[in-house]
Amino acid sequence: MLAQRTALFKSPDSSWTAAEAASATSGQVIDLTAEEIWSELAPTVREGAIIAIHRDLNCPTGPVDLLQLREALARKISAETDQSWSADEIAVTSGPKQGLFNVAMALLNPGDEVLIPVPYWSTFPVQIGIAGGTPIFVETRHNNYVPKLTELAAAVTSKTKAIVVNTPNNPTGVIYDRVTMADIAQLAIDQDLWIIFDECYGAFAHAPYVHYSIISVAPHVRERTLIVNSLSKPLALTGIRVGYLAGPKTVISATKALQSHTSSSRDIIAQHALLHHLNSGDTAFQERLQLHVRNARALGLSILSTLRLVPTPAAQGGFYFYLDLSELRRRAKARGRELNIDDVVNVLLMDAGVATMSGTAFGDPAGVRLSYGIDLQLLEKGLRRLTATLNTWN
Structure with a gap:
């Protein structure tokens, strides 16, 4: 019998698992779940690691x-x-x-x-x-x-x-x-x-x-x-x-x-x-990374601003867009239906080919998180798919 505390260990990254499975079969899924920026290694970090290895630091x-x-x-x-x-x-x-x-x-x-x-x-x-x-x-x-x-x-x-x-x-x-x-x-x-x-x-x-x-x-x-x-x-x-x-x-x-x-x-x-x-004291790499994130944010906000029933996210810091689907859920409830955010994430994955993070992982039944730390072309493609899908819902 496992310790009771292991019940706390359940991973919230269900959308990532689904994205991996879908990608393995179709290769068409655009992953907007990652908590990282897609980038090469900083030259100064690479140099430091190589120097340490050559010094036999062990x-x-x-x-x-x-x-x-x-x-x-x-x-x-x-x-x-x-x-x-x-x-x-x-x-x-x-x-x-x-x-x-x-x-x-x-x-x-x-x-x-x-x-x-x-x-x-x-x-x-x-x-x-x-x-x-x-x-x-x-x-x-x-x-x-x-x-x-x-x-x-x-x-x-x-x-x-x-x-x-x-x-x-x-x-x-x-x-x-x-x-x-x-x-x-x-x-x-x-x-x-x-x-x-x-x-x-x-x-x-x-x-x-x-x-x-x-x-x-x-x-x-x-x-x-x-x-x-x-x-x-x-x-x-x-x-x-x-x-x-x-x-x-x-x-x-x-x-x-x-x-x-x-x-x-x-x-x-x-x-x-x-x-x-x-x-x-070299800040060049970090400045380039910040520029990439700013460009990704600007691109993403321009696309997400076309959403009809979902407010444009604040995206004040970090590299996530957080969508509030409360209005879509309210309209669904008025028609006697429940709009489950986990189901929304699954539909976006299967119909739009976009992997997103359900707000239920963050204690929010109405939110969806999108990472914009990825390649700009993939980001644009993924967000256009997502907005097209959400805009068909009323």
Whole structure:
């Protein structure tokens, strides 16, 4: 008999599995589900990996990570938050998922509650549950996917331990403004809460929208904030799996102790590759990647603006379009029918040949997420298929 916690492990990526199956038979499916940008490897990262290999670097970097990489990350975070950070306030992890897991395990006791705005990245509630905590969902769909302070405050109980702040948001692409973040920071102080600040998509904020670290907005909240980030998104390195945490030394030390007994030290070649990139000061590749994403966003928004009953998505940050099909569902219900979003995703796959992510994976029965981090020609083809299909529905 398996442990009860394994019931939490179900993968939400049903559309990806379906896309693989359909692609194997027809080769015609355009995949808009990936949480990555299709790109070649950054030259500075490639150079760093090759240098490390030629140096025969094959020994562990210590119990968890490479000191020089933590020092370089501390400099990076110092510049982003306008505050000084040291290496012992940083931990390198096997991607941001491990960082989030380490935080949950270090902070939560059984029964502790964590506020999560809806829609949410599917990993948040699963990891909280594994740690023995209880996710408390706070709706945002009625407020353009931005949490209202009054509703967050109303959800706080004597058991509330933390709040998850994910901006730019996955799946919605919404960026929280300074007022929202200042309000959340004050709520955390007033209610003695931790803030788990996931800013993995922070490098992709699309003008006129601007991404701010919550610590730069409210410096006084630093002592109760854990920053979770990664170089995977801004450098299109999702396969290399290097993330990092920043926060109070006591919490960082606890996460390192946990990691020393789980995954232990991060891949030494990957760490040296990213250290080489950070020390190079070369931003050309990242700027080209950001330009590609901006062009993809502009192309996608122009096509999606032709949808008749679906609002054009905000797409303020990251590289996702998030479609709100509430009006289609309302019209279907008025005619005595239920429009199930999982069924919509399956129809888009089978009839339009486009793989998308159902909002049910994100706690939303009315949303569909589309990634625009792919080749522009494929993106255009896929979105035109999708809009043509949705526009036949009334």
